[in-house]
Amino acid sequence: MSQNVLVVGGAGYIGSHTTLALREAGYGTVVYDNFSAGHRDACFGDHLVEGDLADTDLLTRTMRDYDIDSVIHFAALIEAGQSVVTPLPFFHNNLGGTLSLLDAMNVAGVTRLVFSSTAAVYGNCEDVARLSEDLPRAPINPYGHSKAMVEAVLETCVQAHGLEAVALRYFNACGADAQGRSGERHDPETHLIPLVIQAARGQRDQIKIYGTDYDTPDGTCVRDYIHVSDLAAGHVAAVAHLQRKQTAGFEALNLGTGAGQSVRQIIDAVRRVSGHDFKVEEDVRRAGDPAFLVADNGRAQQVLGWQARHSDLDTIIRDAWAYATKNL
Ligand SMILES: NC(=O)c1ccc[n+]([C@@H]2O[C@H](COP(=O)([O-])OP(=O)(O)OC[C@H]3O[C@@H](n4cnc5c(N)ncnc54)[C@H](O)[C@@H]3O)[C@@H](O)[C@H]2O)c1
Known part of the structure; x- marks a missing residue:
């Protein structure tokens, strides 16, 4: 069996870390990316092919030329807020692009696929303590819909x-x-931890908390923060799982820690780890932000033999801070 993995979207944030982890696990790696959001200096594959998801022929040739065994598919437009403003590009790229990739896999005879999905497929689950894969897909924005549609396909x-x-x-x-x-290094950056780090570095005037009256211990939203290196390890485990399994089928697995951190806890952790203080402004809730989104990760642990090992909050912030202060 070939051990070569095609990493589509491998120049991006999670794809670049996964390519590093695949190489360390002994896999051959080919990064395929159109650089719409990725970075050339974040391509760690043995080979790089510059191309778009829509280019089915180039994808097919790449799979054949490099004797690809498995595909990991990260390539997508990722900004949920923007997807509400301009939904069609999200469906073209995330759904249409994936159909093109599936066509190419079909022609090239590649059968194993690990797909980047998201907790956004669950939508608003206010009453659920931990989100399990058995919940129905009920996304509330076009980005989440595009991912849920790919899962359904x-x-x-x-x-x-x-x-x-x-x-x-x-x-x-x-x-x-x-x-x-x-x-x-997303551009624009919309994720909380890099934004708080920007505030701590004086690169923005303040950090805003949207909603302080949620039904959570400190009134701010609670999320499940998972270290990107733990995600990367989950992908390596998923490829190995598919290679062992060798039967057609579809599974959805949550990659989260099973623990929640509030917005205030993130802000406190950045202050603690960085030693920098900064201005915090309280604002009203944003539409569509659930109070609590935390994974039930039992199935991923069981099926993949995977566990989050680097996701305690101080390690996350320390690594993010070190990267930002050196590079951004
Ligand atoms: N970052 C998160 O917190 C998060 C959470 C849940 C799910 N995801 C999913 O994980 C995946 C990766 O996210 P990320 O944060 O690394 O994003 P990213 O933007 O850093 O990486 C995406 C990569 O895909 C490439 N790409 C996009 N469209 C392409 C196309 N048509 N053809 C070829 N390449 C294309 C981009 O250039 C980029 O390198 C996405 O599918 C995203 O929806 C991310």
């Missing part, structure tokens, strides 16, 4: 096309490679 196509597919539903990806080789 995979679920309904696997048998007919002999696909072995895993959708990994990430919670809040954060942190950076402990050796400083990669880190988070």
Whole structure:
């Protein structure tokens, strides 16, 4: 069996860390990216192919030329807020692009796929303490819909096309490679931890807390923050799982820590770890922000033999801070 993995979207945040982890686990790696959001100096594959998801022929040739065994598919437009303003590009890229990738896999005879999904497929689950994969998909924005649609496509196509597919539903990806080789640099940045770090570095005047009257211990929203290196390890485990399994099917697995941190806890942790103080402003709730989004991660642990090992809050902030202060 070839050990070569095609990392589509491998120049991005989670893809670059996963490429590093795949190489360390002994896999051959080919990064495929159109650089719409990725970075050339974050490509750690043995090979790089510059191309778009929509280019089915180039994807097919790449899979054949490099004797690809498995595909990990990170490439997507990721900003949920923007997807409400301009939804169509999200469906073209995230859904249409994935159909093109599936066509290419079909023609090239590649059957194993790990797909980047998201906790956004659950939508608003106010009454649920920990989100389990058995909950229905009920996204509330076009970004979440585009991911849920891909999951539905995979679920309904696997048998007919002999696909072995895993959708990994990430919670809040954060942190950076402990050796400083990669880190988070989205543009625009919308994720909480890098924004708070910007405030601590004086790169923004303040950090805003949207909503302080939620039904949570300190009134601010609670999320499940998972270190990007733990996500990367989850992908390596998912590829190994598919290679062992060798039967067509679809599974969705949550990649989260199972523990929640509030917005105030993140702010306090950045103050503690960085030693810098900064202005915090309280604002009203944003529409569509649930109080509490935390993973039930038992199934991923059981199926993949995976556990989050780097996701205590201080490690996350320390790695993110070190990366930001050196590179951004
Ligand atoms: N960052 C998070 O917290 C988070 C949470 C849940 C799910 N996800 C999912 O994880 C995946 C990766 O997220 P990320 O934070 O690394 O994003 P990112 O923007 O850093 O990486 C995405 C990569 O895909 C590439 N890309 C996008 N469209 C492409 C196309 N049409 N053809 C070729 N390449 C294309 C971009 O250039 C970029 O390198 C996404 O699918 C995202 O929806 C991310």
